[in-house]
Amino acid sequence: MTSDVQLATRPADVSARDRVDAAKNLVVSFVLNGKPLSVAVAPTELLADTLREGLGLTGTKVACGTGDCGTCTAILDGEAVRSCLMLTAMVAGKTVETIEGLAGESDIHPIQQAFIDTGAVQCGYCTPGMILAAKALLDENPKPSADDIKEAISGNLCRCTGYTKIIEAIDKVANAVA
Amino acid sequence: MSATGIGAAVRRKEDYRFITGKGQYTDDISRPGQTHIHFLRSPHAHAKITSIDTASAKTMPGVLAVLTGADLAGDKIGNLICGWMIHSKDGTPMKMAPHPAIAHGKACYAGDPVAVVIAETLGQARDAAEKIEVDYEVLPAVVDPAKTQEAGAPQIHEVAPQNTIFQWHLGEAAAVDAAFASAKHVTKLDIVNNRLVPNAMEPRAAIGEYDSGTQNFTLWNTTQNPHVARLVIAAFVGMAPEHKLRVIAPDVGGGFGSKIFIYPEEVVCLWASKKVGRPVKWVCERAEAFLADAHGRDHVTHAELAFGEGGKMTALRAKTIANLGAYMSTFSSSIPTYLYATLLSGQYDLPAIYCEVDAVYTNTVPVDAYRGAGRPEATFVVERLVEVAARELHMDPVELRRKNFVKSFPHQTPVIMNYDVGDYDASMRKAMEIADVNGFAARRREAEKRGKLRGLGYSTYIEACGIAPSQAVGSLGAGVGLWESAEVRVNPTGSVEVLTGSHSHGQGHETTFAQLVSERLGIPIENVSIVHGDTDKVQFGMGTYGSRSGAVGMSAIVKALEKVEAKAKKVASHLMEAAESDIVFKDGQFTVAGTDKSAAWADVALHAYIAHKFTGAQLEPGLKEGAFYDPTNFTFPAGCHICEVEIDPETGSTTIVGWTAVDDFGTIINPMIVEGQVHGGIAQGVGQALMENAVYDKDGQLMSGSFMDYSMPRAENLPPLKIDTTVTPCPGNPLGIKGCGEAGAIAAPAAVINAITDAIRTENLAMPATAPAVWAAVRAAAPALAAE
Numbered sequence: 001m002t003s004d005v006q007l008a009t010r011p012a013d014v015s016a017r018d019r020v021d022a023a024k025n026l027v028v029s030f031v032l033n034g035k036p037l038s039v040a041v042a043p044t045e046l047l048a049d050t051l052r053e054g055l056g057l058t059g060t061k062v063a064c065g066t067g068d069c070g071t072c073t074a075i076l077d078g079e080a081v082r083s084c085l086m087l088t089a090m091v092a093g094k095t096v097e098t099i100e101g102l103a104g105e106s107d108i109h110p111i112q113q114a115f116i117d118t119g120a121v122q123c124g125y126c127t128p129g130m131i132l133a134a135k136a137l138l139d140e141n142p143k144p145s146a147d148d149i150k151e152a153i154s155g156n157l158c159r160c161t162g163y164t165k166i167i168e169a170i171d172k173v174a175n176a177v178a
Numbered sequence: 179m180s181a182t183g184i185g186a187a188v189r190r191k192e193d194y195r196f197i198t199g200k201g202q203y204t205d206d207i208s209r210p211g212q213t214h215i216h217f218l219r220s221p222h223a224h225a226k227i228t229s230i231d232t233a234s235a236k237t238m239p240g241v242l243a244v245l246t247g248a249d250l251a252g253d254k255i256g257n258l259i260c261g262w263m264i265h266s267k268d269g270t271p272m273k274m275a276p277h278p279a280i281a282h283g284k285a286c287y288a289g290d291p292v293a294v295v296i297a298e299t300l301g302q303a304r305d306a307a308e309k310i311e312v313d314y315e316v317l318p319a320v321v322d323p324a325k326t327q328e329a330g331a332p333q334i335h336e337v338a339p340q341n342t343i344f345q346w347h348l349g350e351a352a353a354v355d356a357a358f359a360s361a362k363h364v365t366k367l368d369i370v371n372n373r374l375v376p377n378a379m380e381p382r383a384a385i386g387e388y389d390s391g392t393q394n395f396t397l398w399n400t401t402q403n404p405h406v407a408r409l410v411i412a413a414f415v416g417m418a419p420e421h422k423l424r425v426i427a428p429d430v431g432g433g434f435g436s437k438i439f440i441y442p443e444e445v446v447c448l449w450a451s452k453k454v455g456r457p458v459k460w461v462c463e464r465a466e467a468f469l470a471d472a473h474g475r476d477h478v479t480h481a482e483l484a485f486g487e488g489g490k491m492t493a494l495r496a497k498t499i500a501n502l503g504a505y506m507s508t509f510s511s512s513i514p515t516y517l518y519a520t521l522l523s524g525q526y527d528l529p530a531i532y533c534e535v536d537a538v539y540t541n542t543v544p545v546d547a548y549r550g551a552g553r554p555e556a557t558f559v560v561e562r563l564v565e566v567a568a569r570e571l572h573m574d575p576v577e578l579r580r581k582n583f584v585k586s587f588p589h590q591t592p593v594i595m596n597y598d599v600g601d602y603d604a605s606m607r608k609a610m611e612i613a614d615v616n617g618f619a620a621r622r623r624e625a626e627k628r629g630k631l632r633g634l635g636y637s638t639y640i641e642a643c644g645i646a647p648s649q650a651v652g653s654l655g656a657g658v659g660l661w662e663s664a665e666v667r668v669n670p671t672g673s674v675e676v677l678t679g680s681h682s683h684g685q686g687h688e689t690t691f692a693q694l695v696s697e698r699l700g701i702p703i704e705n706v707s708i709v710h711g712d713t714d715k716v717q718f719g720m721g722t723y724g725s726r727s728g729a730v731g732m733s734a735i736v737k738a739l740e741k742v743e744a745k746a747k748k749v750a751s752h753l754m755e756a757a758e759s760d761i762v763f764k765d766g767q768f769t770v771a772g773t774d775k776s777a778a779w780a781d782v783a784l785h786a787y788i789a790h791k792f793t794g795a796q797l798e799p800g801l802k803e804g805a806f807y808d809p810t811n812f813t814f815p816a817g818c819h820i821c822e823v824e825i826d827p828e829t830g831s832t833t834i835v836g837w838t839a840v841d842d843f844g845t846i847i848n849p850m851i852v853e854g855q856v857h858g859g860i861a862q863g864v865g866q867a868l869m870e871n872a873v874y875d876k877d878g879q880l881m882s883g884s885f886m887d888y889s890m891p892r893a894e895n896l897p898p899l900k901i902d903t904t905v906t907p908c909p910g911n912p913l914g915i916k917g918c919g920e921a922g923a924i925a926a927p928a929a930v931i932n933a934i935t936d937a938i939r940t941e942n943l944a945m946p947a948t949a950p951a952v953w954a955a956v957r958a959a960a961p962a963l964a965a966e
Contacts, residue, residue, distance in 0.1 A: 066886070
């Protein structure tokens, strides 16, 4: 156990909803969207649940719970991961980015803007995961080929768009003339 | 065209909340004091429930209630219903079996709910469900629609001997028989339209809440049609009076038809919320969705097409068995009948058509409308027949189509539909040009040098959208009217709220509907809000399905806008002290003809409300109008899709190397949004043709019950898509809109299979054409290929 994971010692660490489960006895510290925080969780708690229910960050979606659809994608230390398959305890001491952390106070991220400009959003449910998968790709490979883009989002399902405009959006950011 | 008006590729107003993670879907909503419900589902496809013991489950931690079908019946909660009456050819009504929201006495498919647990947490509800003891007497099951009517097949419902729901027909049998008797050539095909799982990315979800103070119920629900849900739950299920039930459909993450229906889970959440006195939340898990969401397609068809001299089509006949699953879902009866057989004329001038449809029960989850709903099945039948016929007749498939296209309008088909307008050859010509059909032979030769097989497949499809004239569908058995409502509320500052009965779950109505208002009223699109999805805010409306919201929903808005403009002119005439007949309204300005007097939209809006310039005797204050729009005909989007494939004969793997779609959707409001919807539809059609298949084993267990087993199209499965349009505006509605949402899913499967069979020179290929299936077909066709 790293120093970022501690057993909760006081009932005050336990939120109201845990009167029922009463098992959130692990305090996990990590950096979320640029801000350090500590959160009391159950040892078995999944990162997706901590984000959505514990922290109220519902931009992260859970559409399969088995790691097959990518709607729960978060970025962990620069890598796109499935937050529905990770224990929150596993992110102790690490850096997590979610869709809520992408936009600045006054402007949105270029990938977000490209999704709007190309019409890459329809129902919006896969969108946060797609954008985060795209960000993880572009952070590592700023000039991806079309195949690189398809590969990067191959784990993210979308039922509305046929992916065409999503690929176009990511390509637009990557190959934008500065 | 203004920058935000009709025809402009306006960026979507709704996108900001989606790209920042601020969308509010049902699962994102938490109610104070909410509890969680878990549905215990039958593991057997067909079983008598001899007893259910809930005693130990009730003692588990956190459990608030454990409820069964007996409790539901005890509270006199009504059954779920199918809202479209179909009569068999002998005049008898369809055999609708009772469908309780929780199975009572018998489970009819693997996944049928048999009990529920409501607990403080979802984990507790799941744990407690493990303690429910259900004794089943397992019965033999039947899942194959082609076998369920056989003597000796397990009988699923007492009301339906031989598991037959109806034996329906359409068209003139005698005329068709005569045409076949004198035919020069007959093409015959046996076709299975494979069963699909909708898999909208957002799983279904519901929160039921009962307020004991007001005796009001509220349901947050992933529905495409909140008012219809409220009506059915009130009038048929009997949960609450209609005016005491509020249904809210917040952001909904895709529907494709699967969220039209009234399902057991939302009914149970409402009922349970009153039982436990707290909100009850259910969110479907994906494995549960595979088992419990209504599936699509699942037709078994024998079809024949007769030709006279020179490749002229003379008649078509089809016999289809349609699997409706274990119970009749909300609109299930209408899909394989009036949304299927009525489209069997395709784009062709076919003098005679006869179609028989047997709808059957099986021990599978119900089957209902899905992304095209009947029209993909019809198009697949027609376009496969035409392509095969061309090969048998040694005719160019393009020439055979062209020879038989409907060329003058209006055109009355033998199967009800009256095509209002179209130019099918124009779409085909344009598609052929874009697809470089002339260069195909060279591409095929080049591929052959590399040991690959190339094929080209066409699909010239038609669909009936703009659903639908109420009186017409009423005469065909619909239990509802299919008009749409709209209300335009102008605020004193001149901003506008439009309340629509349509519901957006990915279609972008907040943008396209606002484009219409911005253009008509000459106001910035930012000053327009579209309100939908809440029965407390919006008056009764019919919802979104069948590509109807542009053609029907927007037409209702046009009607309401016309009334608003008329009223605003009256206000302007008082404001500018001019005769009403002299007031001209253009680009957001009211002017008095022949003078320099003018008033801005916002001034008139303000004066409508402050009412200082007219008396109550002269004019009612305010500026708000409503309208209902009932279409006078269906609309008929049509087009041509051309698919080019390359097959590796060593592995059977198919690569789609080119896709061209030229569609005629009539007037297009927002080309960016339309393109996206076409892309998505094509992806679904390619998925159906190459990958997707819902498979039950003989005992009724769903073998393809997860994303690991059911192959969904992913980014790498789709080719670059070339999309274009031709335009013949629809004469039947004020904007000329036909509809675009389902076109790709309707057109694509036949284009893919026609291309593959063209490449491998065989017609014996079923969907999905997976690599093993294509490999086997290539082997079987080897002699024919070698002979070329």
